[in-house]
Amino acid sequence: AQKITQTQPGMFVQEKEAVTLDCTYDTSDPSYGLFWYKQPSSGEMIFLIYQGSYDQQNATEGRYSLNFQKARKSANLVISASQLGDSAMYFCAMREASSGNTPLVFGKGTRLSVIA
């Protein structure tokens, strides 16, 4: 079974609008962490936001927020006020305490295109 599922291969959003990128995960470990990374065409993976499984509040970092619904095992990324520079691939990833909290398992990604 896929540990991380990103069901949207591609998304379009109008500049200045908000967009939600979906991520669902599968784990039986009570302790885990969820990450979102941005990968522009240059190839570098840029860390955006982190949510721990025991965190009571949804994580926020500037225009990025994580809609964490633990019971549904979803960790959707919300980008507010989209900018042209947000066009990139976005990857959801998870690490589990049972695997030593080290290797990240990534989804297949969502390509976001911001339209002027």
Place this chain on the structure above:
Amino acid sequence: GAGVSQTPSNKVTEKGKYVELRCDPISGHTALYWYRQSLGQGPEFLIYFQGTGAADDSGLPNDRFFAVRPEGSVSTLKIQRTERGDSAVYLCASSRGTGQTQYFGPGTRLLVL
């Protein structure tokens, strides 16, 4: 401060050749990770170092792949007898310690002809 750096940025080689890919982590980061990203996929874990030792090499696909980190800083990923299926982007990441956020380098694009 400087981020993770990787050299070369691109490498073209012929099937059967040996290649070395280098990663220079963020200064002070004790943990270092290698991932491989095939076209259209997310990165896949290869190996993790804590200090000089390989703490987890469960992601290495076979014994043609080997990595070292002799002084606990720079790491080299070595691929022997390269095959066309090894063509991918090899990403390196580092973190302050185990379980901390991983920061990635720009990757090395390897093409095996």
